[in-house]
Structures are given as C-alpha cells and as structure tokens.
Amino acid sequence: MICTELDRLGIESYLQNYRDKSLLRFLTCGSVDDGKSTLIGRLLHDADQVFDDHLSAVRKDTGKYGTTGEAIDFALLVDGLQAEREQGITIDVAYRYFSTDRRKFIIADTPGHVQYTRNMATGASHCDLAIILIDARKGVLEQTRRHSFIATLLGIQHLVVAINKMDLVDYSREVFDRIKGDFGAFAAKLQVRDIHFIPMSGMRGENVVHRSENMPWFQGSPLLAHLENVHIASDRNLVDLRLPVQLVLRPNLDYRGFCGTIASGILRQGDPIVSLPSGRQSRVKSIDTFGGSLTEAVAGMAVSITLEDEIDASRGDMFASPNNAPNVDHNVEAMIVWMAEEPMLPGSRYVLKQTTNTSAVTATDIRYRMNVSTLSREDAKALTLNEIGRVRLESMRPLQWDPYAKNRRTGSFILVDRLTNATVAAGMILDRTTAERAGDRRTRSGDAGLNLQTHKSSVTPEQRTQRLQQKPLAIWFTGLPRSGKTPTAFALEQELYRRGYAAHVLLGTNLRTTLSRDLGFSGEDRWEHQRRAAEVARVSCDAGLIAIGALIAPLAADRSQARTIIGAERFVEVFCNASLEICEQRDQTGLYAAARQGQLRNVTGIDAPYEPPQNPDFVLPTGTKSPEDCAKMLCDFLEQRGLLKKM
Amino acid sequence: MTKTYTLTHLQQLENESIQIIREVAAEFQNPVMLYSIGKDSGVMLRLAEKAFYPAPLPFSLLHVNTTYKFREMIAFRNQLMKDIGATLIEKINLEGVKQNINPFDHGTQRYTHIMKTETLKQALTEGGYDAAFGGARRDEEKSRAKERVFSFRDSRHQWDPKNQRPELWDLYNGRVKQGESIRVFPLSNWTELDIWLYIHLEKIPMVPLYFAKERPVVRRNGTWIMVDDERLPLQKGETPEMRMVRFRTLGCYPLTGAVESSATTVPEVIEEMLRNKNSERQGRMIDFDEAGSMEQKKREGYF
Missing domain, CATH: 3.40.50.300 (P-loop containing nucleotide triphosphate hydrolases)
Structure with a gap:
C-alpha cells in the first residue's frame, strides 16, 4: 500500500x-x-x-x-x-x-x-x-x-x-x-x-x-x-474562547508572555479578553510563536500571548471573552470514575487538577452511584474502585469551568490523593445550572414548559399613563462602589414622591439577597443579575411606574443589555461621577481597604473592571454634591427635557 | 474556501508536545532534558525551544556519554549547543572509564548497564532532578506502547508497570515526594515517520551519520558496524571496507548497526524507510537479547 x-x-x-x-x-x-x-x-x-x-x-x-x-x-x-x-x-x-x-x-x-x-x-x-x-x-x-x-x-x-x-x-x-x-x-x-x-x-x-x-x-x-x-x-468547540494560563514568560522587563494551550474557541489579535477569576480586562496585543506572530489562533494551539495592559495573571487563571465567560465557582457537581483501592467517602479531601489550576477540594456529598448495567441511580455512602457516581466538590480556590458536555478541556479534572500522590479519580463537570435547576423546574412543571405562549394585556400603556398621570421611565445609575448611587437613588425617590410621581428604587444589593440570591459573582452570574434587574424594571415601566436602578452596572455591555430589555425610549443612563479617591475615602465598610490588601477579589474599580459610560444622559457630581442636591438637579433636568412629565 | 480551522495531525502532535514541556517547566522544581544527540532528541529540543520562545530554555540538557559514542555525534552536539545557547551537562562514568568498562570485554548488557543505565541514575540523583525529559516514542517497541507521558519512578529510579498513574485528557499528575521523580516523554504519540517529516519541514539540523556516505565498516551479526576509532577490536579475518552506509538510529558505535544506503537527504531517508519495512530498533543490538528485554531494562531505570 x-x-x-x-x-x-x-x-x-x-x-x-x-x-x-x-x-x-x-x-x-x-x-x-x-x-x-x-x-x-x-x-x-x-x-x-x-x-x-x-x-x-x-x-x-x-x-x-x-x-x-x-x-x-x-x-x-x-x-x-x-x-x-x-x-x-x-x-x-x-x-x-x-x-x-x-x-x-x-x-x-x-x-x-x-x-x-x-x-x-x-x-x-x-x-x-x-x-x-x-x-x-x-x-x-x-x-x-x-x-x-x-x-x-x-x-x-x-x-x-x-x-x-x-x-x-x-x-x-x-x-x-x-x-x-x-x-x-x-x-x-x-x-x-x-x-x-x-x-x-x-x-x-x-x-x-x-x-x-x-x-x-x-x-x-x-x-x-x-x-x-x-x-x-x-x-470541536470553536465558540467559547478559553485560554488557561499555563506559564508566564518574562525573558526581559518589556515582555510578559502568557503561555497556554487554547482549550476552545478562536483567539484573535485585538480581541477583548477578561482574566478570571480577577475579572480584569484587556485586549490581545500579540499572539507569539517560534514561527512568528499570528493574527489568530484556534483551539488546540499552544501559544504565548501579550496583552495591551499590565494585568497580573498567573498559572491557573483563565482568559475568556468578556461576553462569554466560564463559570467561576468554588463548588462543582460532577460525574466521577473512582480509580483507587481506597474508597471515596464524603468529607474526604483531595488535590484537584483542572485545566492548569490545582486546588485542595473536599468531596462534600455523594449524590448517587450509577449502576452502569441498568443505567439506574443507586444510593451510595462511598464510591469504590471502578465505580461511577455523581459527587459535589468544594474547592479552596475558585475554579473556572464549563460543563463537560460543552467543553471537554475546561469541564474535566482529576483528583489526586494527598498522601500517596496517586491519581484516584477522573471527573466530568455537570451543568448544574441547566441540568439541575432548569431541568428540575421543567420536570416539576411537566410538559407545560414546552407549550409556552405569550399573551398581550388589553390595558394599553396610554390608559395606564392617564390613570397614573405620569410617563413610565427607568433611571439607570452607574458608578463605582461608594460613588453615591444608593443615597442618591433614595433621595431621588423622595424628591419624585414630593413632586407627585410614583417611583421606586431597585437596589442591586437588595436584589442580591432576594431575586438573585442563587447567583454568585462570576462574569456569567453578574450578567444574569443585571438581566434580572432590567427585567424587573421593564415590568415596572409596563405597569406605568418610574424605576430607579441602582446597580454597579460596571460594563457598557451590562447597560446596553438593560437598555434593550427596558426599551431605549424610556431608559435614562445617569453616571454618578465620583473619583476613585473620593469613593475610597468615603468607604466606611472597608471594601476598598480589603481589596487593596488583596483580601477581597473581584472588587470593581480595583481588580474588576469599571467602564465609565461614553455618552450618559446625565452626569451627577455625586463626589462633591449631596445626594439631595443631586436628586433635585436630576429631577429638574428630566422635567426640562420632557422625560419626566406630569400628564 | 471557508476556513475550517482544522489542525493537521503533525500540528496536533507539535502542540501537545509543547503543552507537556511547558507543564513540566511550570510544575517541577528542577527538571532536566536528556539529550542523546539523535533525531528524536533533536525534535524534542526544537519543541522545547518553541515552548519557551522568546525566552531561553528554563532547564539544562543532560548527555550521558558512554565514551563509545560516534565522534561525529559529539562534534555535532558541541556545535549545536553553541548555536542555540543551551546549557549542556555531560555525564561520564569515570569509575567505569578507570576500569575500562567496554562492550567487547564485558558484554553488551553489562557495559550498557554500567556506562548508560547506572550513569544516568547517578547523574539524576546527583542533580536532584525531579523530572527528566526523554525522547522515547510509543511506536518504538512493544513495551513502550503502554508507557505514560509522565512515567513515575521511585527513589531508586525504577519503573513498575503495575504502579503507574492513569493519564486522562491533558491533565498530568506530576506530584512526587522527595527523591521520587517523573520521566517525561513529550514525543509519546509521534511515529518515526512523523519525526522525519518534522525534521524535514522544520529543517532541524541532524548528525550526518543519518545520511549515507562511504564509511569504514565490518560485517558482524548480519549488520554493518562502523570502525569509528581504533578501540574496535577486529576479529580474525575482519578487514574494514568502505561502504555507502547510514544509521537509522544512533548510540554507541560498536553496538549500532548501519544499513547500506544511498539516501543522502531527508526525503531520501524517508523514502528508504518507507520502502524498507523493517522497524528502526532492528539496528540496535540492545533489544536483541530476548523478547521483553527492553521492559527489563526499563524496570532497572533505563529510559
């Protein structure tokens, strides 16, 4: 042949x-x-x-x-x-x-x-x-x-x-x-x-x-x-960009190359990327290989990249696209194949290796053992050699992961025994958000979920406006933590009430403990939180009310999502403009101090990005003026512009 | 034509090897790369250069010199180290030299054990290396087919085929205790043809011995042995003759058989290899002893 x-x-x-x-x-x-x-x-x-x-x-x-x-x-x-x-x-x-x-x-x-x-x-x-x-x-x-x-x-x-x-x-x-x-x-x-x-x-x-x-x-x-x-x-997954940082090269002071093998997706020069878990953003300056620089690289390629900004990322961190980031979480649910003589017991601790990340983990729970002959689930107090089961793991370090079904590279891990260093298990991470939450919810509601229809109210927006004597509006505040969003929002609520309007505040931190209490602070979870807040504001507007959104809304993309959901014609973006120094000075809660000392990560303005709005509808000097003054200024502005209208 | 973003098999192999080499640099305290001057070492070294470009290699190279290597190998090695600016540690078993351990008087097995296997183990212990790269491939020999990419060795550098770690995805378990080590084989999935093709495409410099030339040889055990220096004792009736020969694999000259060939370029070598369907280790006398001999050597600590 x-x-x-x-x-x-x-x-x-x-x-x-x-x-x-x-x-x-x-x-x-x-x-x-x-x-x-x-x-x-x-x-x-x-x-x-x-x-x-x-x-x-x-x-x-x-x-x-x-x-x-x-x-x-x-x-x-x-x-x-x-x-x-x-x-x-x-x-x-x-x-x-x-x-x-x-x-x-x-x-x-x-x-x-x-x-x-x-x-x-x-x-x-x-x-x-x-x-x-x-x-x-x-x-x-x-x-x-x-x-x-x-x-x-x-x-x-x-x-x-x-x-x-x-x-x-x-x-x-x-x-x-x-x-x-x-x-x-x-x-x-x-x-x-x-x-x-x-x-x-x-x-x-x-x-x-x-x-x-x-x-x-x-x-x-x-x-x-x-x-x-x-x-x-x-x-192959060419959609979700994931680049786990394997090694950082510093051959000289001017070059900082982040080495890694692209787990999935396509990386292009000039692309925005977010580094996880820090949440800091930058752009790809160059993709370097021995054979020369590339304009793009795909899943499976071992590359070294440089970034536009000095970002401190190290082995175990992951680069992703800001609009399509993996889960960042301490907890994972996974199917595992147990490979050691010594059984796995709930409460046992292991070393986990996933992408380039290594972390101590505890097996907090064994959900069930899979009977692979009948494909049925059995209760299990332990997993023994060659058994397959579903477990929950809690990790010391945050893990950046995707479900294995979507991404073999970022959804797989091994467990290593801490004493013998033997590889004791292979794991495949499950998509518990969709598999468990949505799946359970859908199962509970039977097949009805497959037959959803939307219906239109017969009360028109005009009728509501007439009844409430006001036009609906969503006033969306954005600014650094402690820039004065919350006090200004409540002062605005007071001022509007005084002037005869029906308005209410949607406070990010309050929503976090209620509607969004199942969400964390990963890129994806932040995005979902913003989406929910915007949906609530939309409902308020549909009901004829004025909603005052006070969320950090750090990214332009977050705000543009809210604008789309609520409707551009009834959306006002207000920038609470206070410098970082003033915000830090004002901070009574120790948030910035903890972030500065590295005790707290993902703090917007410090190690998580904040993108100030390019064209806000109004800029409030919340750094220098009192919340009450700001509220009056804003009300006057909105009335003058005809956005806030008594009918 | 739309872009498919498909990597060829050779690109996949290259990227996998680079990932493995970087993983070792990131996870081990004190790795070293075994450099044997042969074609596989040459490819491995190029992959290491790629893995850390534009930075220099973050580890040294180690060459176990049995003192019976072809002279051209040593000359090539010295020049290459100069050209790429790598650090080479040469290890010679001085005790063995003093006792004049050689393949003629002591037999192939004993000579290899002392001058190669033992010397290697000594060098690894002295250097305190927790990882050592080797250029072995799984397609070379049957017992290699089951070798891991990260091959665990105990504190006496021994390999136990029953005590190896399962290797899943690209997640390598390099955790070792004091004194234990990992042998790392980044070329595990490469075949001989892949190696040669890569050498061709990447224009990787090779020892001239791989290419046919008139060389002084004698016929022994059905193969040609090169008379590289005066240390080769000629047997009765043996007269060195000049023949167009080349080597498919390089090691100690008295133990490495040449084949008659006219192949002087890489494509010619590849063509000859493809047409001449004999596996490459045939020229290497070390495997001939008996079935399973390589496995035995590996248990003792040989690469």
Whole structure:
C-alpha cells in the first residue's frame, strides 16, 4: 500500500499528502475473548502497517504463546508486557499508531475486564470514537453496556458497534439484526450522536479492511473505510474562547508572555479578553510563536500571548471573552470514575487538577452511584474502585469551568490523593445550572414548559399613563462602589414622591439577597443579575411606574443589555461621577481597604473592571454634591427635557 | 474556501508536545532534558525551544556519554549547543572509564548497564532532578506502547508497570515526594515517520551519520558496524571496507548497526524507510537479547 502510493506520487508529494492528513483517535473495547487484539492486529496487518521483523517475531511467538495453532496469531502483534503476554490478557491501555493515505490513527487499546473501568475511562478521555466489540455468539452483554456507557460518559460522540466472529454464526443476517436491535434499545438512553453497526470477522479479516464476500447483505462500509471517513471536525468547540494560563514568560522587563494551550474557541489579535477569576480586562496585543506572530489562533494551539495592559495573571487563571465567560465557582457537581483501592467517602479531601489550576477540594456529598448495567441511580455512602457516581466538590480556590458536555478541556479534572500522590479519580463537570435547576423546574412543571405562549394585556400603556398621570421611565445609575448611587437613588425617590410621581428604587444589593440570591459573582452570574434587574424594571415601566436602578452596572455591555430589555425610549443612563479617591475615602465598610490588601477579589474599580459610560444622559457630581442636591438637579433636568412629565 | 480551522495531525502532535514541556517547566522544581544527540532528541529540543520562545530554555540538557559514542555525534552536539545557547551537562562514568568498562570485554548488557543505565541514575540523583525529559516514542517497541507521558519512578529510579498513574485528557499528575521523580516523554504519540517529516519541514539540523556516505565498516551479526576509532577490536579475518552506509538510529558505535544506503537527504531517508519495512530498533543490538528485554531494562531505570 505504502509502496504503490510512493510510486504513484513520488516522495515529495507523498510527504505533502502525509503532512496534511487529519488525525482520528479511537479506542477499542470489548469483553475478554471478544477478539479485540486480533481485530487490531488484523487491521494493522491488512492496512499494510506491520514491519517485516515484527511479523517474523510474531510467527516465532505464535508457537510459544499463540492460541491459533498454525495460523498467525494477530493478537500477538499488539500485546505488550511480559506478564500479560503470559496470562494471555491485555492489562493496560496501549497506544498503536498507523496511517492510511486518508488519515492518521491512534488506537487506544483498552481491556475488557470488569475491574479495569479505569483504564477504559483513561483511553476514552483521549478519543473521538469508540469501537465496541460484540461476540456475535453472545450478543449484548453487561460488559457491552458498561463500555458503551463509559465511552459516552467520557464524551465520545461516535460509536462503531463491531459485531465480531460472524464466521462462527454462519454470517447470519438475523443474528446481526437481533444484536443491532438489542444494542439500539439500550443506546437510546445514552448521549451519543452517531452509532454505526458493522458485521465482521477479525480472525478472517472480513469487513475489517476488505469487504466480506460472505455477507453480501451488508451494504455499509468495512471498518477501515468508516474510520477514514467519519466526520469529527465539528466535535470541536470553536465558540467559547478559553485560554488557561499555563506559564508566564518574562525573558526581559518589556515582555510578559502568557503561555497556554487554547482549550476552545478562536483567539484573535485585538480581541477583548477578561482574566478570571480577577475579572480584569484587556485586549490581545500579540499572539507569539517560534514561527512568528499570528493574527489568530484556534483551539488546540499552544501559544504565548501579550496583552495591551499590565494585568497580573498567573498559572491557573483563565482568559475568556468578556461576553462569554466560564463559570467561576468554588463548588462543582460532577460525574466521577473512582480509580483507587481506597474508597471515596464524603468529607474526604483531595488535590484537584483542572485545566492548569490545582486546588485542595473536599468531596462534600455523594449524590448517587450509577449502576452502569441498568443505567439506574443507586444510593451510595462511598464510591469504590471502578465505580461511577455523581459527587459535589468544594474547592479552596475558585475554579473556572464549563460543563463537560460543552467543553471537554475546561469541564474535566482529576483528583489526586494527598498522601500517596496517586491519581484516584477522573471527573466530568455537570451543568448544574441547566441540568439541575432548569431541568428540575421543567420536570416539576411537566410538559407545560414546552407549550409556552405569550399573551398581550388589553390595558394599553396610554390608559395606564392617564390613570397614573405620569410617563413610565427607568433611571439607570452607574458608578463605582461608594460613588453615591444608593443615597442618591433614595433621595431621588423622595424628591419624585414630593413632586407627585410614583417611583421606586431597585437596589442591586437588595436584589442580591432576594431575586438573585442563587447567583454568585462570576462574569456569567453578574450578567444574569443585571438581566434580572432590567427585567424587573421593564415590568415596572409596563405597569406605568418610574424605576430607579441602582446597580454597579460596571460594563457598557451590562447597560446596553438593560437598555434593550427596558426599551431605549424610556431608559435614562445617569453616571454618578465620583473619583476613585473620593469613593475610597468615603468607604466606611472597608471594601476598598480589603481589596487593596488583596483580601477581597473581584472588587470593581480595583481588580474588576469599571467602564465609565461614553455618552450618559446625565452626569451627577455625586463626589462633591449631596445626594439631595443631586436628586433635585436630576429631577429638574428630566422635567426640562420632557422625560419626566406630569400628564 | 471557508476556513475550517482544522489542525493537521503533525500540528496536533507539535502542540501537545509543547503543552507537556511547558507543564513540566511550570510544575517541577528542577527538571532536566536528556539529550542523546539523535533525531528524536533533536525534535524534542526544537519543541522545547518553541515552548519557551522568546525566552531561553528554563532547564539544562543532560548527555550521558558512554565514551563509545560516534565522534561525529559529539562534534555535532558541541556545535549545536553553541548555536542555540543551551546549557549542556555531560555525564561520564569515570569509575567505569578507570576500569575500562567496554562492550567487547564485558558484554553488551553489562557495559550498557554500567556506562548508560547506572550513569544516568547517578547523574539524576546527583542533580536532584525531579523530572527528566526523554525522547522515547510509543511506536518504538512493544513495551513502550503502554508507557505514560509522565512515567513515575521511585527513589531508586525504577519503573513498575503495575504502579503507574492513569493519564486522562491533558491533565498530568506530576506530584512526587522527595527523591521520587517523573520521566517525561513529550514525543509519546509521534511515529518515526512523523519525526522525519518534522525534521524535514522544520529543517532541524541532524548528525550526518543519518545520511549515507562511504564509511569504514565490518560485517558482524548480519549488520554493518562502523570502525569509528581504533578501540574496535577486529576479529580474525575482519578487514574494514568502505561502504555507502547510514544509521537509522544512533548510540554507541560498536553496538549500532548501519544499513547500506544511498539516501543522502531527508526525503531520501524517508523514502528508504518507507520502502524498507523493517522497524528502526532492528539496528540496535540492545533489544536483541530476548523478547521483553527492553521492559527489563526499563524496570532497572533505563529510559
């Protein structure tokens, strides 16, 4: 195969072709004696990937260890360690490499024993596709279900069900169809995008590389052709920019390069980025590599970037897009595969590694154990070796994460034993906001949620205006902490009341303890908090009232979101303009002092960004004038402009 | 044409290796990179340069010199270190030299054990390194196929195939106690063809021994052994002859077989390799002893 390709192309074109090949990583899993090693050996042999000296060594070994008598035992091409060769089983993950003129492949060869779930999970974590072997004589076994579940739990989107040893069931189409039906019924419960069934004989090389002449009823591709053509490029996440900081390079005083491998998304020179958990923002100044600077880089690339501003980010921090940030949280819910002899007990502490972050964590709760044969949940007081369960973890350091289903790189972690340093678990973070909160809510409300309709009130805005004798308005304050938003907002409420208007204050901190009490201070949570406040203001306006929003609203994007929700025609942006020095002087609560000493993070103006409005409707000198004076000034201005109108 | 943003397999391998090398620099106190002068070392070194560009390498290179390396290897090594400005530590087993340990009188196994494996362990202990990079690939040899990227070694530098840590995603567990260490293999997923193609594309300088040239050789055990200096004892009836040969792998000259070849450029070497389907370690006598010999050596602390 290689030589004919070489003859046809010549070496230069051959290399060009080889260079541009894509890569598919797949794993093979099956029960003991399903013929897995034989299948891989056959695949390598028929694809012309076995070196002559390996083949002659195998011919020699066939007599010593082989189980096939005179014929070459293809399994011996892939078995490795002495001990397992003597026991006749594969005991670990072994990686094999081969390529065809279409693609390059890495095989993770994983074992079939019940106790080796951990190896399979390990192999699956590196793969895009899994081959599930089924012995045609035995059909779907508990092992089959276990392997399929683990593969999909680890996020594999493509399954090939290889129904092997068809030669031993007379190439029966009925057997194939029955097993296909059985597997399909089980697989309906799995989260998998693509399942492909192939009847084959690894031993005889039928439908492995070459089409079987004994199964003319099978119209699909043989295994190798399928592996060469399966489309996996769209599995990558190119939407959510995530760059975990791995290392900071400072070769000289002028260069500060943040190194890391882009976990997902596309990074472009000039893009705004936010550094998490600090929340500080900047722009990408350059993307540097040994081969020269780039204007953009994509998921999977190891880069070194510089920023426009001096931002203090270090290993374990993460860069993301300001409008699309990961969760920043101390708590995560995850499915874990337990890999140690010592069981996991609630309350135990471990070292967690996730992206480039390392943190001490406590397993606060074991929600349930997954019975992987029945896919049912069982109560569990502990998780033991090779068990899979759902746990809650509490971390010392904040973690920047996405759900594993959305992002394999930022949603995965390992747990390490603090004493032995052994890797004891693999974890996949769950999207508990949607999976738990929304899911639970939707479940509770039955199917009604799927049939939502909106309805329009028959009382018109004009009628409300007439009744209340005022036009609705949302007055949106923005400014640094302690810039005077709250006292001014309440003074304004008083002043409006005095002048005969119906107005009320929506205070950010008050909403935080009520409507938004489930939210934290991550970028995403802040955004959601702002959205909710704006929705409440919209309802007030719809009811004909004047809403005074006093939230920090640090980002232009937050305020523009509020403007869109409430409606630009009834939205007034007011900038409480007080300098940072004055705000700090005024601060009685110690907020700034704590931030300055590094005891408190994510404080707007110190280590979290504040973007002053470019074109506010009105600027209040809250730093120099009293709240009452400011309230009067604002009322006068609004009345003069006709925005605040007695009807 | 719309952009697909797909990375080729070689770009994926390169990026993964860089990630691994950076991870070691970030997580270990005192890493070192084993540099053996061969093609895999050459690629690994280039990847390390890329990983830290524009900063210099944050670790030293370590070369275990058995004193029977090809002369051209040492000359190449010295020049390259000058060119890239890297720091090289050369380790020679002086005790072994004093006792004149050599492959002819002491046998391949004993010689390799003393001058290579033991010397390496000594150097690692003396340096107090908690991580050591090696250029091994999983496709080289069967027992390597199961090797981890981060391979745990106990305080006696020994490898226990039953006591290795599961490796998931790109999350490497490099936590060690005092005296323990990790051998790190950033080229784990590269194949021989990948290495050569990368050398070709990146124009990585290589020792001339990889390319065919007339060299003085003698025929032994079905392979050509180069008479690199006067220390090679000629057996009865042996006369060195000049042959166009090259080496697929480089090590100690008395233990490294050459193949007859006319390949003088990287593409020619690759073409010859592809057409001549014999795996590369065949020229290396160290593996010949018996099946599983590499595994045994690894247990003892060999890379």
